[in-house]
Amino acid sequence: MSHTAVIIEQGHHNVDETTQQILSLANSLGDETSIVIFQPDNANLSEKFTNLNCDQIYALKIDSVHGTTLPDDIVISSLEWFCKDKNVDLILITKSAWSLNIAPRLAFRNKAAYAHDCIDIKIQGNNLSCVRPVYGGNALAQISIPADTPKVATVRAGVGQISEKVSNKIVPVIELEPEIKAKDLRVKILKTVTEAPEGPDLSKAEIVVAGGRGLGGPEPFEKLRELARVLGGAVGASRAACDAGWIDHNFQIGLTGKTVTPNVYLSFGISGASQHMAGCSGSRNIVSINSDKNANIFKDSKYGVVGDWNIVLPAFTAAARELVNEN
Secondary structure, three states: OEEEEEEEOOOOOOOHHHHHHHHHHOOOOOOOOEEEOOOOOOHHHHHOOOOOOOOOOEEEOOOOOOOOOOHHHHHHHHHOOOOOOOOOEEEEEEOOOHHHHHHHHHHHOOOEEEEEEOEEHHHHEEEEEEEEHHHHHHHHEEEEEOOOEEEEEEOOOOOOOOOOOOOOOOOEEEEOOOOHHHOOOOOOOOOOOOOOOOOOOOOHOEEEEEEEEOOOOOOHHHHHHHHHHOOOOOEEHHHHHHHOOOHHHHHEOOOOEEOOOEEEEEEEEOOEEEEEEEEOOOOEEEEEOOOOOOHHHHHHHOOOEOOOOOHHHHHHHHHHHHHHOOO
């Protein structure tokens, strides 16, 4: 009997669409399916996780002396203990900045195979087949892992169908106090400061307005935020813009950032390097504004405008505001 566990990111206490999609994937792969959450106080967990199609929810209780935000070493140590205690065959985690730090190190601790940024996982014969993009999304690699090997995989957001809820099903919530190794008690996080994004979550937004190196500085991102507010979308950026300090790395889209699959992806001053396109190539409609007519991003764009963003962006925002007001 195989056991698949879906790990919910620390600090997240609800099941969103992405988690439901991964849960649906987990149900197709294992005989027993669990959800694992880091929750010092599991009051009302049953209400938040009602009617889910899983066997149980494990609430990992970590002593508050370690802080409200747990250091990665403590998270990994507790998950290492959990996998061994509950004989978990497969760990699934949403691909995020958090899981990029956790998943490969957890796989190493458990002597498990690791598959990163999967867009499909299925059983083929006696093996688990994991499909992931490579070469900046220009090709797909299929990784075959023997069934009897422990496995850890991160899954790209937006993959698969949302798990159907089971009416009147009460999923048991089981409290666990994991054993944490002494060598992992080296760090305590005193305070975490992040820039709170406006509007919808970038990875789930239906409209994304993104800027790159071609904008020339941090000030233009205020104008992108204005357009995003008009359209009800989210702001994103290329790695070059983030590395330059123009916008926080939480907004980075690309191979080493977030993956987005909006209905409309508006890019301003982004050249379209393969690493960036790996994070937005799943967009249904890419609209690009760039002063370089030979910019690579035009190859993947449904619509393109060759021009100075200083001229195009204000006119675009005014037209969008007029259309929104009319409707």
